[in-house]
Amino acid sequence: MNSPSIEAVNLSKRYGSFPALSNLNLKIEGSKCVGFLGPNGAGKTTTLKIFTDMIRASEGRALINGIEVHPNKKKALESAGALIESPEIYPSLTPREALSMVAELRGLPKGERRKTIEDAVAEVKMEEWLDKKVGKFSKGMKQRINIAAALLSDPEVVLLDEPTTGLDPRGMAEVRDIVKSLKKRNRLIFMSSHLLNEVQDICDEVAMIDHGKLLVYDTLSNVTTRFSKDSGNVIEIEFLRDIDYQSVNKNIASLANVNSAERIDSRRVRIKFSGGAPIQERLLSDIVTMKIGMISFHSPTSALEDTYLNLIKDTL
Amino acid sequence: MSQSPTRLSSSTRTQILPSSISQVGTVTKYELVNYFRSRRFFVLLVIGVIISALLTVLVGYYRPADFMSSSLKFYYNWFGGSVTFIIILSGIFYGGDAISGEFQNKTGYFLVANPLRRSAIYIGKWLGALIASMIMLAVFTAIAIGNGVYYFGLSIPYQLWVSVLFGLLYLIAVLGFTFFFSSLFKSSSISILVTAILFLFAFMLIQTLVEGLVKIEPWFLITYGAQIITNTLIDPYPTTSTQGFGPNVFTSYATTIPEGIAILSAYFLITAVLGLLIFERREFT
Numbered sequence: 001m002n003s004p005s006i007e008a009v010n011l012s013k014r015y016g017s018f019p020a021l022s023n024l025n026l027k028i029e030g031s032k033c034v035g036f037l038g039p040n041g042a043g044k045t046t047t048l049k050i051f052t053d054m055i056r057a058s059e060g061r062a063l064i065n066g067i068e069v070h071p072n073k074k075k076a077l078e079s080a081g082a083l084i085e086s087p088e089i090y091p092s093l094t095p096r097e098a099l100s101m102v103a104e105l106r107g108l109p110k111g112e113r114r115k116t117i118e119d120a121v122a123e124v125k126m127e128e129w130l131d132k133k134v135g136k137f138s139k140g141m142k143q144r145i146n147i148a149a150a151l152l153s154d155p156e157v158v159l160l161d162e163p164t165t166g167l168d169p170r171g172m173a174e175v176r177d178i179v180k181s182l183k184k185r186n187r188l189i190f191m192s193s194h195l196l197n198e199v200q201d202i203c204d205e206v207a208m209i210d211h212g213k214l215l216v217y218d219t220l221s222n223v224t225t226r227f228s229k230d231s232g233n234v235i236e237i238e239f240l241r242d243i244d245y246q247s248v249n250k251n252i253a254s255l256a257n258v259n260s261a262e263r264i265d266s267r268r269v270r271i272k273f274s275g276g277a278p279i280q281e282r283l284l285s286d287i288v289t290m291k292i293g294m295i296s297f298h299s300p301t302s303a304l305e306d307t308y309l310n311l312i313k314d315t316l
Numbered sequence: 317m318s319q320s321p322t323r324l325s326s327s328t329r330t331q332i333l334p335s336s337i338s339q340v341g342t343v344t345k346y347e348l349v350n351y352f353r354s355r356r357f358f359v360l361l362v363i364g365v366i367i368s369a370l371l372t373v374l375v376g377y378y379r380p381a382d383f384m385s386s387s388l389k390f391y392y393n394w395f396g397g398s399v400t401f402i403i404i405l406s407g408i409f410y411g412g413d414a415i416s417g418e419f420q421n422k423t424g425y426f427l428v429a430n431p432l433r434r435s436a437i438y439i440g441k442w443l444g445a446l447i448a449s450m451i452m453l454a455v456f457t458a459i460a461i462g463n464g465v466y467y468f469g470l471s472i473p474y475q476l477w478v479s480v481l482f483g484l485l486y487l488i489a490v491l492g493f494t495f496f497f498s499s500l501f502k503s504s505s506i507s508i509l510v511t512a513i514l515f516l517f518a519f520m521l522i523q524t525l526v527e528g529l530v531k532i533e534p535w536f537l538i539t540y541g542a543q544i545i546t547n548t549l550i551d552p553y554p555t556t557s558t559q560g561f562g563p564n565v566f567t568s569y570a571t572t573i574p575e576g577i578a579i580l581s582a583y584f585l586i587t588a589v590l591g592l593l594i595f596e597r598r599e600f601t
Binding site: 097150 | 331332333334336339342343345346349350353354421422423424425426427428429430431432433597599600601
């Protein structure tokens, strides 16, 4: 089986004189989750819509598993599931009926449809609403059904445009779990999001886009290492007991890769260090080994957020 | 459209992507489910039943001579007098926002990102609207025949069946036309309004002006072609005639059956192709 892939070749889209997408070249191959980041109007949804033939590129090509989407939409999308923006479902249909329609359109075997639909609905925790009309659903409930529809045929390539839009925190966490489970099933997930923590949590790679141009595409750790401010990361550590300046300077500031260790208050220290996640892991391990009472740590701003803010200067 | 199914080699389960024709059937099926549960279907059904009930009561009470002189006259007045209105209403109700609603309500986003051609969506929705409209036509025709049988027995004139067939052709043309307008606009209310104005006022007004002032045969109007529905119920079939003298000559144009069929077919073919092309090119921005 060939590994799943999506590819944008010199992809451009103009609305009148406004360039929504400029010469995007991006090839993603293999089983992984790629976060697609950028400010509002950067071209994220435009890209995803071109990949699903909802809009046509002004120039260039979009390919899924090597098949160009626009002239071969049916063939290209047969192994792809997509959730673009927040689609509405006919309000008079139930989730079972709406998903049956998708199942029939995608050619799921008749004998398996019922179970497949029930499993998909269970995955998005909507079992109790399976036979209720969609018209009565909240935005978040509809979004769950949309996610179930996108994943119904167990596609190799999953295109998600801000999938957690409209979901409550529990719903967001559940979607993250679903995406993680897709990764385990060797799927390629290309997901746009504004939620950097979400991307950092579930994605292996990130592509950042601004003003229709690709700024960077690399693994998460490479991107944060290359573009994070001062080439460093920040963590805040909390201690069980008061910690004095001397301990901070003697024990923590002298560790390898630590650029600075600053006492925030009697029990909290902010550490700036160079390097990515492996360095952070070693640092935390070293501090635990010191047995000086570390009880928690967190990043005041994530490395990805730092990178994002560093690369993308404008909101529009 | 491709009809050969293709196998999904990549998926973990055996999936055969259905042919486009099969996908048209799926879209039609769920479009009908949606129609049958919608308020507009029942509103239109109630309008059809009210018109029929009013005719039943009025004809039963007053027994107008025009209705009662022969069974053909009865069906001419009953069926021929109202069926075009029922067809136009069906076209507006079911076709007016069939495509524009997919954009405005974002229901199109649910379907269009799946592996099916846009033509399958367009044709499936069109067939759904046609079947729902045919139900309306069938209900209205059944009530007309029920009344006709009550007054004139089972000898239903063959011209009624011909008229029903022409009514069906008109319905097909009207739906082609309304779908075309529906794919032109992204706003449901505008597309419904434009089609309603065209069919309920504009075409009739243009026909009157063209016939009375310009004095040419309005062969380019769909409503002119639709005259074969009622003309069929007249014996003998009417022909174009002139009245008056000199500058006061007034010509009353009568569509011949071949003309009517040609006009309605042309309207359907042209608007269906244009509507489909527009929908194919329309972007879900």
